[in-house]
Amino acid sequence: MSTLRETLDDLGSALRERPDDLLLEIGAGGELLVARLRVFVASLLMLLPGLNWLGGGNPNESLAGLAGALGVLLLSMAWLRLALRSRRPAWLPMFSSCFDVSLVSAVLALLGLWGSPVATLNSTVVWSCYLLAIFATAMRHDLRVTVVAGSLAVLQSALLWLAVVSLSSEPLVSAEYGSVSAATQLQRLVLLAVATLVAAVIVFRSQRLTQWSSTDGLTGLHNRSFLNAQVPTKVEAARREGRTLCLALVDLDNFRHINAELGHLAGDRALRHAVAVIRRELGREEPMIRVGGEEFVLLLPLPIGAAWERMEVLRRKLEAAPFLPEPGVEPRRLTLSAGLACCPQDANDLSGLMKRADERLRAAKAAGRNRVMARDGE
Template sequence: MQGLHGLRGTLSRLMARPDSIVLELGAGGELLVARLRLLFAALLLVLPVANILTGGGLGETLAGLAGAILINLLSLLWLLLARDPRRYPWLPFVTTGFDVSVVTLVLGLLAWQHPPAGLNSTVVWCCYALAIMFTALRGDGRASVFAGLLAILQYGALLAVVVASADSPERLISSDYGVVHLGSQFQRLVLLAILTAVTAVIAFRTQQLVLTSGHDRLTGLPNRTWLVHQGPQLLAQARSQECSLSVALVNLDGLGRINQQEGEHAGDRALCHVVELLRGMSGRGDRLVRLGGDELVAVMPQPAGTAWERMDAARRELTSRPLVVGRGGGRMYLSFSAGIACSPADGLSMADLLRRADRRLRQSKLEGGNKVIARDD
């Protein structure tokens, strides 16, 4: 039962929407896939030329040339769309569907001319595998599952149509492509399923590694890496909505003393206690980040005055909620100091806001701590 529960949890995480950092990295992967697709599409233009040079028919060559040009135009369109990261939430599913459907279309055209060619063409069928494996570059397990299921459904439908339309067993026999065996065709479907599972796991592991690099292990909060990636986007969003964005730099008072007297474990518990309180008092759209050590950053889509009121309320609440430490149930009273900066008044970049907030935090410390400062004297 535990194994089944764990598998269910893994599947739910796999099918969940990726973190914003993963989406940003996946946008770069989508752009890479678009460039590779355009390169492969350009190589298709060589095939009609080779066909006419080796004695192929003019009609067949023109049809192949028209198909190659169409694929190149669509590949160029996907490349242009992939240059905008904002399209990434939906673009991988559209382009993946295109890649898989092109393979099915080619196999269908081959099967229409010669059924064994459509079902036993190993080279073209392997393009399904390429389409599925390319989804690993996007870092989104949902795209991998989508590609695999679409390939299985389309190839299975093609197999059913070709076998059903064969008026005699001899139609499924070829001196060049061999005999169409249902057993070997079923094995191909199983291979697609296995490849889909492996690619989805690779994409999932990529997501986990990215999340680990962007989150703090002790508190589970986003870390400095997350703030570096997402800070500019939060500021851009605030500017587009013509609203303020406040940044509060929070520092736990006396953490070094706690570590010396009670041990580092108590210091970790004290930090987590503060994080839990700030999380509980966070508003809609707020983001809490751990920069490192005892420094936290609260990003709030609020003007400086509102941000000060909320942080000061959290400061007062913390002083009334002591942390129970030790087996004897001793109580440890905590406090924090904070400096607040607000965009656009205090700066237009995250670096400017953090610099101004740090200056006000140091002023709070000089005045004895346990204080929130949002304006310079």
């Protein structure tokens, strides 16, 4: 089991990492859910000012609440429109999370300007929305968003406290909200910090579980679960937007001979060596997925000709980097064969692309291996 220190160290490391594509896709779904919840909650908030006024509350506070609720509703609808777009802006989770936190601060400030300054610091209902905003960031599955939003909540809450104390010339006491206590305000800041830490740990654990379930333990590549869950979405997006996306089915040639002659441990090292050589040449938009023993899928956002040239570079790189089983043992040359299929020319779905790529991979094997086939009959 991890100690608290190890967990915090892992959190620090995770903050420096960009979430992988699977987590970003899950986070996009969470962002859409939060956007819909935000509109729903904003609609309910429109009722609160009227209830406050009918219950004998301060008219100025009711007016501030109405203005805030209306602003929330309009802006929430704008965020929802952005979240519904097929290509969501990359900045949307961070900005919308900071918006939620800042909106709470704005409503608290309005309570002080149009009502009692004590309401800014002692309003329990509105202040609790900070906690809702922090915990809602967990649905984005991005640790950086959670930490930034939580830190912003602590900062803005502290600034509101300092502003009210420095600008008020009278004792901060209210019959409705009580008196402002430094101890209470410090406790609220600590509570926000703790809520941020708890939400961050939840996101971190969720990220790790997601990565473990979609990652091959031997090579660190995405596994078949990622292929089945995420690649169809990428293919559909490419088809819808008129972009070309090529799928390469790659197989290491005669790899079973290494396992038979050198043993499975050496075979595992050879497999990791081949993956390392190939991955050094790939960009972030070119994921590599292990789908079998020594079989891989590569996604290349390129036309068929450029994709063939890209695969040829990878083939030559691997051939030029022999595997050394151990000191004193003759290096073993590794080669690959690959079949290419492109969307939309060859197929419009993952199943069709895999089928055409497999046919061309078999043709490459039959033609002597160590080659890339991009068209039928080559």
